[in-house]
Amino acid sequence: MNAHVEETAFLSFICPGCHQEIEAPVDMASQExxxxxxxxxxxxxDESEPGTLWALPATQVNGPSQAQKDAMKSRTIRIELPDNW
Ligand SMILES: [Zn+2]
Incomplete structure (x- = not known):
């Protein structure tokens, strides 16, 4: 049995304080x-901000290229659920 969770989804957004792009588990939506x-x-x-890593490319027919996605990932800091979640 593998306990690995593959279905984790993330939200991405920009910190209003330092403009760092951040990704957080959707379980943290609406949390501080x-x-x-x-x-x-x-x-x-509740939803990823437009232009960030996990935003849906609603207005883009083809979506970002793999190179663009890689660039977005490298500029994004992921936060994890707290241990006491
Ligand atoms: Zn910040």
Whole structure:
């Protein structure tokens, strides 16, 4: 039995304090957490912000290329669920 969770979905958004792009598990939607970069209290949105890693390419027919996705990933900091979640 493999306990690995493959279905984790993420939200991505921009920290209003330091403009760092952040990705957080959808389980943290609507929660408040601390920015990993500037430690500001941030509110995790219900949906990814447009232009961030996990935003749906609603207005783009082809979506971002793999190179664009890689670039977006490399600029995004992932936060994890707290241990006491
Ligand atoms: Zn920040």
């Amino acid at each position: 957490t601390e920015c990993p970069t500037c430690a500001a209290l941030i509110h995790v949105p």
